[in-house]
Amino acid sequence: MRHLLSAADLEPDDVTAILDLAEEMADVQHRSIKKLPALRGRTVVNLFFEDSTRTRSSFEIAGKWLSADVINISAKGSSVSKGESLRDTVLTVAAMGVDALVIRHMTSGAPQQVTGWIDAHVVNAGDGTHEHPTQALLDAFTLRRHFGGDTGSFANRRIAIVGDITHSRVARSNVLLLKKLGALPVLVAPPTLMPSGVDSWDCEVSTDLDAVLGGVDAVMMLRVQRERMSGGFFPTPREYTIGYGLTRDRLAALKPGTAICHPGPMNRGLEISADAADAANSLVLDQVAAGVAVRMSVLYQLLGGEDQQ
């Protein structure tokens, strides 16, 4: 694997390999010495043009537990805020001798473009409203455990993805990945937050959450991304909750054992109620833990062998 830019680039066997290795990596989390020497001497730069807590810190921990040197650069407080272009920033960082660049950018396609400028491996940590492949991988890791083990356990599982589909790179990557694994994603959103051209995604689409809830094996609630909404998508937060929030009543309508996922950060009381977030079948914290293991696995797949320039 040279880069990780899109869930679409991964074949089912690649996904299985990444998730299986992530299972091994997950054991490191429970050791007293959380360190493997695999990426000793490698340098990983987290280049984040958007705010992030869990993605950035889990990439940082993942790199450090594999003994790579990890440097974080965020747009705030860097020369980006002085007006430097993406290309100049990336070339500057690459000139220091970087092996992998983990990039988050508000423009869809930015990581893809970066691969043309530098030799280092590039990992897409979220680009605009396009994709967030490591989030999809950690969701798959978490759900695979919940469903009971191997990648085959995804076959014909119905997984509702609920909320702001239009602006969600998480939804896009998850639909691509889940379909590859044989699952059946169901997109649920108010008409204003359903992307135009959703027909081409080739999956079930609904605007009625209550009609969908009783027949799914997992629900992924998406965050209402206030920073991407310049208004008019729904009348009031309260109305959004009434139509599309995972409320206490809807929690009761789920089949027993239905997994509840949320990529975080959660807006409690808006898209997910406290009851649902803290329910026994909520996998929200498992997702966070999986994030480190999956990112360790991805970094090892990219950087663990000989240089393939």
Place this chain on the structure above:
Amino acid sequence: MADSTSPPGTADAGDPGPQRVVLDAEDISRALTRMAHQILETNRGAHGLVLAGIPRRGVPLAERLAAAIEAAEGVRIPVGALDITMYRDDLRSHPTRPVGHTRMPAAVDDAVVVLVDDVLMSGRSVRAALDALGDLGRPRAVRLAVLVDRGHRQLPIRADHVGKNLPTSADERVLVRLEETDGSTEVVITKPAPESGSSPQEASL
């Protein structure tokens, strides 16, 4: 995976060249029984012993040693798997290697850990295993049991318990086959034709 029900001298898929069986299944069984007794003798019983097999073939060998120890002493000692992939010193000279499974059944701290591998050659695998073990805890002692010691050491490492010392030349290959991983149990020496590539069975470390 080459099937080795074929008689010695028959070429396997991948053409490992002429083969010579140096240990058959009964030889291996006797060697493991002797090694089990030696492990118990050195340790003065089974107390505190943990066997750690190095994947792939070290793991079934460790299981067999544990069974032989149980037969001799009536005590079932814990057996684990210790993958060394990420500790290898040649990670950068190969495409990304698949990582195996590491599971240690008991606390490594203060245990007497016996590393188990099929073939000892350069000693680099054992060096990697010692590092991997060190990240899991601090054993009271670490010992090394190998089915075949074929010489050609590149590091200051020696085995405590050896099934068979097998002087070989560097261009020969020693293949250990076990029922659990390969469908038959034997140790063979092959001298590959010069043009043949390396086989996944090659036990070069």
